[in-house]
Amino acid sequence: MGKGFYISRKVGLGLLLTAICAFITIIALSIAYDKEKKKNQTNSGDGQTDSSSMPTTPTTPSVPKEPWDRYRLPDSLLPLSYNLTLRPVLEPNADGLYIFTGNSYVVFKCEKATNLVIIHANKLNLTSINGHLAMLTAEEHSAPIVEKSWLVPETHYLVLQLQSPLTVGRTYVLQTIFQGELADDLEGFYRSEYIENGVKKIVATSQMQATYARKAFPCFDEPAMKAVFNVTIIHSHGTVALSNGRETGTVDTDFGRVTTFEPTARMSTYLLAFIVCDFAEIQSTQRNVLIRIWARRKAIDDRQGDYALNVTGPILEFYERYYNAAYPLSKSDQIALPDFNAGAMENWGLVTYRETALLYDPIISSTGNKERVISVIAHELAHMWFGNLVTVRWWNDLWLNEGFASYVEYLGADYAEPTWNIKDHIILYDVHRVFGVDALASSHPLSCAEDAVSTPAQISEMFSTISYSKGAAVLRMLSEFLSEPVFVKGLSSYLNAFAFGNTVYKDLWDHLQQAVDSTPDVKIPHTVHEIMNRWTLQMGFPVVTIDTRTGSITQKHFLLDPESVVDRLSQFNYTWFVPIKWMKSGVDQQQFWLLHKRDTNNQMIASGNDWVLANTNVSGYFRVNYDQGNWDRLLSLLNSNHQTLSVMNRAQIIDDAFNLARAKIIDTTLALKTTKYLSKETGYIPWESALRNLNYYILMFDRTEVYGALKSYLKKQIQPLYEHLKYNQINAIGIGCKMGVEGCKELTRNWFKQWMDNPAHNPIHPNLKSTVYCYAVAFGGHEEWDFAWRMFKNATVASEASRLREAMACTQVPWLLNRYLEYTLNPSKIRKQDATATIQYIARNIVGMPLAWDFVRARWRYIFEQYGRGSFSFAGLINGITRRFSTEFELEELKKFKVENQDIGFGSATLAMEQAIEKTTANIKWVAENKAQVLQWFTDESA
Template sequence: MGKVYYVSKNVGLGLLVLAASALATIIALSIAYDKERAKNRDKPEDGVTDNSSMPTPPTTSFTPKEPWDYYRLPDSLVPVSYNVTLWPRLQPSADNMYIFTGSSVMLFRCVKETDLIIIHSNKLNLTTFNGHLAKLSALGEATAPAIQKSWLVGKTEYLVLQLRSRLSLGVSYVLYIEFLGNLADDLQGFYRSEYIEDGVKKVVATSQMQATYARKTFPCFDEPAMKAIFNVKMIHGRDTVALSNGRAIDTEDTVIDGVNVRVTTFEATKKMSTYLLAFIVSDFSYIQSTQNDLLVRIWARRKAIDDKQGDYALNVTGPILQFYEQYYNATYPLSKSDQIALPDFDAGAMENWGLVTYRETALLFDPIMSSNGNKERVTTIIAHELAHMWFGNLVTMQWWNDLWLNEGFASYVEYLGADYAEPTWNIKDQIVLYDVHKVFAVDALASSHPLSRREEEVNEPAQISEMFNTISYSKGAAVLRMLSEFLTEPVFAKGLSSYLNTFAFGNTVYTDLWNHLQQAVDSTPDMHIPHTVHDIMNRWTLQMGFPVVTIDTRTGSVTQKHFLLDPDSVVDRPSQFNYIWFVPIKWMKTGVEQQQYWLLQKTDTHGSMRVSGGDWVLANTNMSGYFRVNYDPDNWDRLLSLLNTNHQAVSLINRAQIIDDAFNLARAKIISTTLALRTTKYLSKERDYIPWESALRNLNYYILMFDRTEVYGALQTYLKKQIQPLFEHFQMITANWTKVPTGHTDQYNQINAIGIACSMGVEGCRVLIQSWYRQWMRNPHHNPIHPNLKNTVYCSAIAFGGVEEWDFAWKMFKNTTLASEASRLRAAMACTKAPWLLNRYLEYTLDPTKIRKQDATSTIQYVARNVVGMPLAWNFVRARWDYLFQQYGRGSFSFSNLVNGITNRFSTEFELQELKKFKQDHLNVGFGSATLALEQAMEKTTANIKWVTENKAHVLKWFTEEST
C-alpha cells in the first residue's frame, strides 16, 4: 500500500478558509476579465513574462544554469493536496473569446530546504497579490518566508517564486493562486468542444491533461510521480451538469456577479497524478447501471443517448470491470465509473481516473447504423481504458520514459478484457495483426528506440508526446504477451496482483514489475525459466529491435541476428547486450507440439530440429514470441507445399506469420522476393480473415511501390485471380449479398473480398457497388448498404464516380449525427480520383467548421493514401507546415502519423531529396512530436529506393508468369 497523507485539524481549517475565499476571488477575476484578456493576447509563449521586474534573458543560444532552466522539477517539494475551483464560461465575450477563471489552494511539504518554489504553469494569466503571483502561508506553528520575486518562465512552463529565506525541512505550506485562462478549441488542457443539436450551437468545457496540459488549467506539480489528493469544485450554468473524477457530493444554486450559477462540489480523489484529472461541464444526458454497488454511467449528447448509442458501452463496461477485478485480484478503487463521448477529442480515449473521455467513435454504437468493426472498436477501447484504472492510474510509472509500462500493458490486456465481454469473437488472435505485425515494421528500423528509454532522452513536452508511439503501445503489448506465454497466464497474473497491491497509489519503474513477477515464479512449484525475469526481459526492453531466428533443419543449427529491414542501415545506438536476446521458442515438428526451447546465445544447435524426408518444422507457434523466423530452403519448400495441399494443417495465426515473415525477410534480403511471393499462391483456397489480412497488408507494400509503374498491371491481374474465389465464396454464403456472414472475422473478410475485388477489376463488383450507392443517392433517407460494407462501398463508389458522388457524400457527412458514419464518409471522400476535388478537400482541413480539428491530420493522411492524392497532400503539407505545426505539432499524439502517412509511397531518389529539403527548410519551425517520424521516413524511403531498384524486374516477371 502506498503512503497515505492525513490532514491535521490545523491543516483542515487552513484549507477551509482558503477554499471559502475562492468563490469571492473568482468574482474579482471575472470583473477584471477585460484587463486580463489584453494581457493574455500580449503574453509571449517563450522566454520570461515579467510580472515582478524580473529581467528578460537574452534570446541567444541557451544553456541551462538555474533550476528553472531545466524541464524536470526540483526534488525539494512534494504536493499533498489541492483545492481547485474552476468556472468555465460557455458563452463568448463580445469579441468571441471563451475564458475560464479559477483558484487553487495547494498544500505541499518541504523535503529539502530551499528558497525556491517552482511549479508548472503555462498560458495562464495569474492574479498578483502585493506584486507577486501567489500567496504563501505555513501550517501549524511555522512561519512562511516572504516572497521576494515571482515570475513565469515560458520555455520550461514554470511559475517561480524566489523566497527571502528557506522553507523548513518537514514543514507543510499552502500556496494560493488565482488565474484566468483561455477556453480555446485546441484540444489541450481545459478546452471547449462545440456541436450543433436541433439547430442550436452548444459548447462543452472539457479536458485533456495527458501528458503535460494540467499546467494549462491550473498551476501544479505536473509530473506523474507528483501524486496528490484533489478536491474539486466547479461553477457552471444551472442548465448544465459538471463532472470530475470523484462523485458529486454537493450542489448549490447561487448568484455570482449577477449570474445564476450552480456550484458542484466533488468528493476528494484518491492520491493520483495530475495527468489523470478531468473536468467537464455540458448539458449531456446519461444512462446508468449499478455493478456491485459501483455506479457506472455513459454520458453523451442527448440525441446520441436517446438513440441508444450508449447502450452497448454500458452493457460491456460491467463485465470488463468484473474481469479486471478478478484478473488483478484487486477491487475497482473508486466509487463510480463515468465514461463520456466528446464531439472534439484529439486522442482515441483517455483513462482519467473515474471519468474516462472518448471520441464519439470510440464509445458510441448505433444498433442500426454501426458496423461490426465499430462494435469491436468500442469494446477494445473501453477494455484498454478500464485496464488503466489499475495499471497506470492506481500504480503509475515514475517518468514518461517508461510510458510503455502504462500503454503496453493496457494494449495487451485489452484483448483479455474484450475477450471476456465478447467470447465468440476470438479477439485474442487479432493481437498478431493489430500489434505484433504492426510494430515489427517500425522496430525493424535503425532509428527505432528501446521500450524503456533513458530519462535524459525524454524531457521536453514534445519528447514526451513522441513517446506515445507504436513502440510504447504495440511492442509493449507484444513483449508482455510473450512474457505471459512463457511464465503462463496464472503466474503472470499472480505477479501483477502482487505488484499492484504493493505499489497502490504510488509510482514505479520497470524493475519493480520484474521483481514481483520473479516472486511469482519463485513461489510456483515446477516453474523453471533459464534466467531471472530481469535478465530475460531487460534484453527485450532496454535494447531496441528484435531478432530473426534462423533454423537449419538439415543440421539443427539455430541462430539469431538483429533484424533490420534495410540490412545496409547503420545502427548507432549501442546495446549493453550486443543485440542478443533470450528467445523463448515454441515450435512443432510435422504438426506435433514440442517442448519449448530457449535460444540464449547467438548460435546454438538443437538436434530435435533436424528433420528429413517429408517432415517439417514450424517455429514460434501462434506467434507467441516477439521475433521473426527463417528456415533453410528445403524447410521453406515443405511449408509452402503444406500450405498448397492442406493449409488448415497450419493454424491461422501461423499461416499469417509465414506470409508476414517471408515478405519481410525478403525485404531484408535474407530470402528471395520470389519465395515471399510464393506464400500467396495458396490464397485462392484461403477463407480465413487473419491470413488474408496479413497477405493484403504485405501486398499493399508492393502496391505502394509499384502503382505508378508498369508492374501494377501484372500485380492487378494476379491479385484478381487470387481474390475472385473469395469474392464468389462470400457472394454464395450471403445469398448474393443479402445476408451477413455469421462469424465475427468472416464479416471482416467479406469486406476484404469486396474491396480488393473491386479495385482489381473482378467482374460484377464495380456494378454492384455503384448500384448500391446510386440507390442511396436516389433516396438519402434509406441507405441500402450494410454498415459493415459502408467503408468499402463509399470509397469505391466515390473513386469510380465524379463530383456528383462526392458532393452527395459531403452532404451526408454534414447531416449525420452518428460519429462513426461521419468518420466513414470523411475517409471515403479522399478516394476520389479528381485532383481538384482532392485539393478542395485538403483546403477544408484548414477550416474547423468543415473538418473538426481532431480530424484534420487524419483527413490529410486519407488523401495521401490515394495514388492521385499523395503528391497533392505532400505539396499541401509542405506549403502549410508552419500552420500545421503550430496547431498540432507541439503535443498532438497523432501528429507523427501525418509524416508517416504522406511518405508511405516514397520510393525514388527525387522524393528522398524532397524529404531532406523539407527537413532543412523547416528546421527553424521544428517538427515537434513528428521529429522521430521524419527520421524514420527518410530511412524507409532510402530502403524503398534500394528495394525497388533491386526487385522491380523480378517482381514484374513473377506476377506476369503467375497471372497466366
C-alpha cells in the same frame, strides 16, 4: 494500500473561508478578463511579472544553470493535496473568446531546504495577490516572505523566490488565482462544440496527458507528484459538472451551480478530468460501483451508449479477478466527446473518448465499430489499475503503462465477447504492426534513461507504436513463457505493493521473479530481469533461422534494409534470450530457449521429411526463417491443407516471408508463393496479413507497368472469395473493386445510387459501408462526392461520419481532393481532431499523394503550430504522406523539406522524419533490385 494526505480541521476551515472569498473573486475575474488580458499582453511572451525584475536569462541555454531553466521539477517539494475551484464560461466574451477562471490551494511538504517554490503554470493569466503571482501560507508556523515571482514560458514554470528557506518536514499552502482561455486546441481545459437540433452547444472538457494540466491550473505536473484533489466546479444552470470523484453536492446560486466532488484517490495530475456539458447519461450499478455512460442527448436517446454500458461491468469484473484487486473508486464514468485528440484517455473515474470509440449504433454501426468500442473500453479500464493505481515514475517508462494496457485489452474484450476470438487479432494490430517500425535502424528501445526524455515534445514522442505495440508484444511473450498463472501472480503482488504509488519497470520484474521463485514447476534459463533487459533496453528484434537438415538454430538482428547502419550501441550486442515454441508435423513440441547467436546441434529440431513451424501462435517477438526444404514443405502444406495451421500461423508465414524477402534473406518469389493458396482461404487474419504486405507492392509499383500484372494476379486470387462473400466480405469487395473484379464496380455504384435517390434509406450493410462508400466515390464524380459531404455533415452517428470522411478521400478528381485538403484547415468543416488523419487518407490515394505532399510543404508552419508541438498522432502525418516515396527525386525533396523547416521544427514527428528518409532510401533500393523479377512473377502467375 497507499496513504492519502488530508488537510487538518484548522487549515480546512481557513481554506473554506478563503474559498468563499475566492468564489466572489472568480466572478469578478470573469467580468474583468478583457482588462486583465490586455494588461498581461504588455508583458513578455506568455509570461507575467510583478514589480520585481525578472532573473537574467542564462547565457548558455543548452546548459541550464538555474532550476527554472530545467524541464524537470526539483525534488525539494512534494504536493500532498489540492483544493481546486474552476468556473468555465460557455459563452464568448466581447472579443469572441471563451474563458475559464479559477483558484487553487496546493498543500505541499518541504523535502529539502530551498528558498524557491517552482510549480508548473502554462498560458495562464495569474492575478496578483499582495503584489505577487501567488501567496504562500503555512499551518501553525510562519511562512517565508515572497521576495519576487515570475513566469518562465520556456519551461512552463511559476517561480517564487523567498526571503528565507522553507523548513524541511513542514507543510505549506500555495494559493493562486488565475484565468485562461477555453480554446479549441484539444489541450488542458478546452472547448468542444457541436450542433444539436440546430443549436450550437459548448462543452468544457479536458485532456491533461501528458503535460497539459499546467494549462488548467498551477500544479506539480509530473507523474510522480501524486496528490489528493478536492475539486469544485461553478457552472451554468442547466448543465452538469463531472470530475474524477463522485458528486457530493450541487447548490444553485445566483451566479450558477456549484458542484463539489469527493476527494480523489492519491493520483497524478495527468489523470485529472473535469467536464461541464448538458449531456444525457445512462447508468447501472454493479458490485457497488456506479457505472455511467455520457454522450450527446440524441446519441443517448438513440441508444448509442447501451453497448458500452453492457460491457463495462463484465470488463471491470474481469480485471478485478485478473489483478486480484478491487476497483478502487466508487464510480466509473465514461463520456463521448465531439472533439478529442486521442482515441481515449484513462482519467481515473472519468474516462474520455472520441465518439467513435465509445458509441455504437445497433442499426447504423458495423461489426468493426463494435470491436473498436469494446477494445478501447477494455484498454482504458485496464489502466484503472495498471497506470492509475500504480503509475510509472517518469515518461521514459511509458511503454509499461501503454504496452500493458495494449496487451490485456484483448483479454478483457475476449471475456466480454468470448465468441469473437478477439485475442487472435493482437497479431495484426500490434505484433505485425510494430515489426515494421522496429526493423528500422532508426528504431529505439522500449525504455531509456530518464534524462533522455524531458521536454514536452520528447514526452509526446514516447506515445509511439513502439511503446504501445512492442510493449504489448513483449509482455504477451513474457506471460507466455512464464505461464499466465505465474504472470498474474507477480502482477497482483506488484499492484498491491505499490498501490497509489510510483514505480520503475524493474519493480515489476522483481515481483514476477518472486512469483517464479515460488512456483517450482516454472523453469527459465535466466532471471526475469536478465531475459527482459534484452527485449526492453535494446531496440529491434531477432530473426531466428532454423535449418531442419542440421538442427542449427541462429539469431540475428533483423533489419528491413540490411545495408542500413545501426548507430545505436547495445550492451547485449543485439543478442536476445529467445523462447521458442514450435511444432513438428502438427504436434506441439517442448519449448526451448535460444540463448546465444548460434545453437549448432539441436537434434530435436532436425526434421527429416517432417515440416517444422516455429513460434506457434506467434507467442514470441521475433521472425522465423527456414532452410529451403522446410519452406517448400510449409508452402505445400498451405496449398494442400492450410487449416492444419492456425489462422495466426498462416498469417505469420505470409508476414515473415514478405519481410524476410525485403531484407534479402530469402528470395522475393518465395514470399510471393505464400499467397498462391489464398484462393482457398476464407480467414480474415491471413487475408489481412497478405493484403498489408501486397499493399507495399502496390505502393511501390502502382505508378509503373508492374501494376497491371499485379492487378491481374490479385483479381485471380480474390475472385473465389468475392463470389462466395463469406464473412471476409469486406476484403473481398475491397480488393475485388481495386483489382477490377467483374461486377464489383457496378455493385458498389448501384448501392450508392440507391442511397442517393433515397437519402432517408441506406441499403448498404453496415459492415460494407466503408468499402462501398470509398469505391462509389472513386468511380463517381462531384455528384457522388457532394452527396457524401452532405451525408457527412448531417450524420448523427460518429462512426458513420468517420466512414464518409475517409471515403471522400477516395475520389480520383484532383480538384475535389484539393478542395478537401483546404477543408482540413477549417474546423467548421473538418474538426481539428480529424485534420491530420484526413490529410493522410488523401495521401493514401495515388492521385492525392502528390497533392497532399505539396499541401503540407506549403503550409508546414501553420500545420506544425496547430498540431505538431504535442499531438500524439502528428508523427502519423509524416508517415502517411511519405509511405509511397520510392524515387531519388522524392528522397531529395524529403531531405530538402527537412532542411528548409529546421527553424520551425518537427516536434513529436522528429523521429518520424528520420524514419521517412530511412524508409524512402530502402524503398529505392528494393524497387531497383526487385522490379524486373516481380513483374515476371506476376505476369507468369496471372496467365
